[in-house]
Amino acid sequence: MTSFLIKRILDLTISLFLLFCSLPIIIFFSFLILLIERQMPIFKQKRSGKNGRIIYIYKLTSMKINPLNHNEKYVTRIGNFCRITKIDELPQLLNVIEGSLSLVGPRPLYLEFNRYLSKRHKKRLLMKPGITGLAQVKMRDSTNWIKKFNLDVYYIDNYSIKLDFYIIFMTIIMIIKLILKKEKKIVESSDYIKNFFENYKK
Numbered sequence: 001m002t003s004f005l006i007k008r009i010l011d012l013t014i015s016l017f018l019l020f021c022s023l024p025i026i027i028f029f030s031f032l033i034l035l036i037e038r039q040m041p042i043f044k045q046k047r048s049g050k051n052g053r054i055i056y057i058y059k060l061t062s063m064k065i066n067p068l069n070h071n072e073k074y075v076t077r078i079g080n081f082c083r084i085t086k087i088d089e090l091p092q093l094l095n096v097i098e099g100s101l102s103l104v105g106p107r108p109l110y111l112e113f114n115r116y117l118s119k120r121h122k123k124r125l126l127m128k129p130g131i132t133g134l135a136q137v138k139m140r141d142s143t144n145w146i147k148k149f150n151l152d153v154y155y156i157d158n159y160s161i162k163l164d165f166y167i168i169f170m171t172i173i174m175i176i177k178l179i180l181k182k183e184k185k186i187v188e189s190s191d192y193i194k195n196f197f198e199n200y201k202k
Helices: 004-038 077-084 085-096 110-118 119-126 133-139 147-156 161-179 192-200
Strands: 043-049 055-060 063-066 069-075 102-103 130-132
Touching: 004 055, 004 085, 004 102, 043 130, 069 077, 069 102, 077 085, 077 130, 077 161, 085 119, 085 130, 110 192, 130 161, 133 147, 133 161, 147 192, 161 192
Parallel strands: 102 130
Antiparallel strands: 043 055, 063 069
16 A cells, blocks of 8 residues: 555545534634624635646635725634634645645645746645645744745655654644744735745745
């Protein structure tokens, strides 16, 4: 049995268990977003999958259109909590079950980013993207694209089931620390696309 077949079996087993356990949380926050923020609680977004093919990932809605400027969005209070605790990523367990994502792997990017990746960083497209990854547990600044992509490539070059379990374990520890405020909040940009083009230098 190959390591990638084992990875798929683990993805299915763990994701089904996590989805069963987290369903009440997803439903609760979906109602909060629907009732308080008055918008659809779950949306799907076009992203780049393995080998650059189009996939659609599911997320809890964490942003809202600025009523004063319809070209801008802002992170809501509920959305901010969901982002810190990674609750907004829970619907992506459905993506893992259907096979477009893995639990662990490079995070799926927007399709338009692919053409700008360096030859070395395009290697991150050779593996199925994941809900969490080495870059997510090793970095506190998600706007450092070079370092993030270097960690993605390192993960692919050194892939093992043991490394996957390490990343899953460290993701759980990181979330607990963030909830308890024992760790600094991850630095993110509200304009993900603009930040990429401004800060990714080959």
